[in-house]
Amino acid sequence: MDSPEPDTPMAAVSAQTTKYGKLFQSYLDRATPFISYRWIGTGALFFFFALRIFLAQGWYIAVAYSLGIYLLNLFLAFLSPKFDPSLEQDEDMEDGSAGALPTKETQEFKPFVRRLPEFKFWYSATRAIAIGFICSWFEMFDLPVFWPVLVMYWFILFILTMRKQIQHMIKYRYVPFTVGKTRYAGSSR
Known part of the structure; x- marks a missing residue:
């Protein structure tokens, strides 16, 4: 498709959207760089969303449940x-230690790289x-549903998927969270 002429309304709209x-x-x-402030803002937005759902007594399946499943999916990708170390089959690591810290000189250290980086996780959430x-x-998104069943199903889904994820983390010895640079107690110079 050709770009619109400079004098057409489409060019003006395109210029405004680009701006x-x-x-x-x-x-x-x-x-x-303001990670904690971003997440506090997201938490506040989620609080207002939950308050809206609670006060309105509706929007359980089409909105709240769908959002919960989507956020769970984002969290698992995070x-x-x-x-995936289970897919990397190396002839030196037949015991399933791919992705772990090297124990031999011939092994290479591979740092943990997330499938979904923190910023994209925050932005998507x-x-x-x-x-x-x-x-x-x-009103069109307010479908009638017995919400306790959805809440129980979401918790069961959360527990099962997190159990599987934690087993994967233990098997391949990786920790997805880092708190920062390790500081050791000692003399202060």
């Missing part, structure tokens, strides 16, 4: 390594919660 897209991206770039909050104001 707002760059402005939005600059705000995202400035927010990147915990998973980008390169925040966007999904915002969309869910907006959808909770429309």
Whole structure:
């Protein structure tokens, strides 16, 4: 498709969306280093969403349950390594120690790289919660359902998937969380 002529209304719309897209991206770039503030904002947005669901007494399946499944999927991608050690079959590591710290000189250290980086996890979760909050104001998304069954099913799904993920983490000896640089007690110089 050819680009629109400079004098057409489509060119003006395209210029405006490009302008707002760059402005939005600059705000995202400035927010990147402030991890705790970003997550506090997302938590506040989730609180308002939950408050809206509680006060409205509706929007269980189409909005809240779908959001819960999507957030669970994001969380599992956040915990998973980008390169699955169970798929990497190395002739030197037949005991299933791919992705673990090297124990021999011939083994290579591979740092933990997430399938879904923290910033993309935050951005996707925040966007999904915002969309869910907006959808909770429309009557067409309020499907009647017996919500305790959905809550129990979500908890069962959460427990089973986390159990599987934790078993995978134990088997291949990786920890997806780092708290920062290790500091040792000693003399202060």
